[in-house]
Amino acid sequence: MKNTGMIRRVDELGRIVIPKEIRSTFGLKTGSPLDISVNQNGAIVLNTKNMMNSIKDKADELCDTLATLTNISMAIVDKDRVVSVCNLSNKSIDMHISKELMDYIDKFDIIKNNQMIQNVNLFNGDSTICTYVLPILSQTICIGAVICTSENMTDFDKLALKFIATYLSKQVE
DSSP, X not given: OOOOOOOOOOXXXXXXXXXXXXXXXXXXXXXXXXXXXXXXXXOEEEEEXXXXXXXXXXXXXXXXXXXXXXXXXXXXXXXXXXXXEESSOGGGTTOBOOHHHHXXXXXXXXXXXXXXXXXXXSSXXXXXXXXXXXXXXXXXXXXXXXXXXXXXXXXXXXXXXXXXXXXXXXXXX
16 A cells, blocks of 8 residues: 555544545545445555446436437436436447536536526537536435436426436435
């Protein structure tokens, strides 16, 4: 194990601060889940945990089903990449989402009311525009989103997207 030379003290509530350099290196943000374990040598080990990986199969099934019912284009994303798509190119899967969209997802207050968003690209340097964003929540933490890229959505389309976001949220609880 690599020694960073950084020492932190445990406070009265049992907390420690993970140095900014380490948080940046591993993409840890406020609310990022960490798996805490102890290895065979007795060392405390922190592992980053992407909760969307545990529901990828369900996301794929929902996208496949939605594609048979509607023509809307959508993506299911975690906080930095595309996990699954419906009526979009499969080449989009695992592509990193745009910085603008990451910022929207990080700002839970903006998406908690399922607001329409304007002129935010799904990918950097691409013309695919996000028109509707619904959060995927683990308790109260936003771990991803259902992103629609279609301009003309019916009430059925909106209801289907809300169902998907709600269903996936329940799968990670």
